Amino acid sequence: MELGIIGLGKMGGNMAERLRLAGHKVVGFDFNKDATAKLTTDGGLGVNSLEELCKNLQAPRAIWIMVPDGKPVDDTIAGLKPFMQKGDIFIDGGNSNYKESQRRYAELKPEGFNFVDVGTSGGVWGLKEGYSMMIGGDEDVIESLRPIFETLAPGKDEGWGRTGPSGAGHFVKMVHNGIEYGMMQSYAEGFSIMKAKTPLALNLPQIAKIWQKGSVVRSWLLDLTAEALEHNPELDGLQAYVTDSGEGRWTVFEAIDLNVSAPIITESLIRRLRSREDNNYTDRMLSVMRNAFGGHSMKKK
Structure with a gap:
């Protein structure tokens, strides 16, 4: 053809x-x-x-x-x-x-x-x-x-x-990408928790490989994660900046219009937006408020 x-x-x-x-x-x-x-x-x-x-x-x-x-x-x-x-x-x-x-x-x-x-x-x-x-x-x-x-x-x-009918293909792909946001966020958070547990000296590339076979969390996204960790386990040279191409936003808007609760996809989108903020104003404002009402210390440049 x-x-x-x-x-x-x-x-x-x-x-x-x-x-x-x-x-x-x-x-x-x-x-x-x-x-x-x-x-x-x-x-x-x-x-x-x-x-x-x-x-x-x-x-x-x-x-x-x-x-x-x-x-x-x-x-x-x-x-x-x-x-x-x-x-x-x-x-x-x-x-x-x-x-x-x-x-x-x-x-x-x-x-x-x-x-x-x-x-x-x-x-x-x-x-x-x-x-x-x-x-x-x-x-x-x-x-x-x-x-x-x-x-x-x-x-x-x-x-x-x-x-x-017309539009159904792109609608389903929109939801597909929204689900993808949540899956990616879950993997990222899980590996971050393990990395933070320094007394156990966990080998993240090895763990990713273990999960690839037989685990209920195995997936193509995990395969890609395992490969990335094998080549760069410390993620050296990368910025914590994640873009989005629109489908996650559309999925959240659609969920709101349909009165469907979608907190995981919504929060995953918010985290991507947060990753792009340099010297995040929201976090600095939180620090100011904690200091004002409780006298908690603030870190300054």
């Missing part, structure tokens, strides 16, 4: 490679000329414009968009539309807000275009392990893309599926 891919960064480039190795025709575009040239060198076809991308795909075209959420997705769709025709499929495989995906579907459907939202998990490991894909959209359109999903997934009938 043919597929156009827009956005040949680490994830998009790996997806293109996985498809190409399985015999699919892949046509790719990226503003980074080196990325498009690499695709051609590897056996795909890198092109230099959206028009050229569309011209090299047979109708009905399927074009997978891997760009940052928000305006870049809308701009990409607007740039493609003049070169596409009714029945063609836009696939948003990035981390878009599900409400935006619902809007795009509602706008494109009356014009004769199809839109599918694919929450994609797997990161840089997807080339080797395959991608988990949570898919929203019309059932018949998704079925027409089955060869693509079967190739990108960990197994032909594993790790992917239609989760519901």
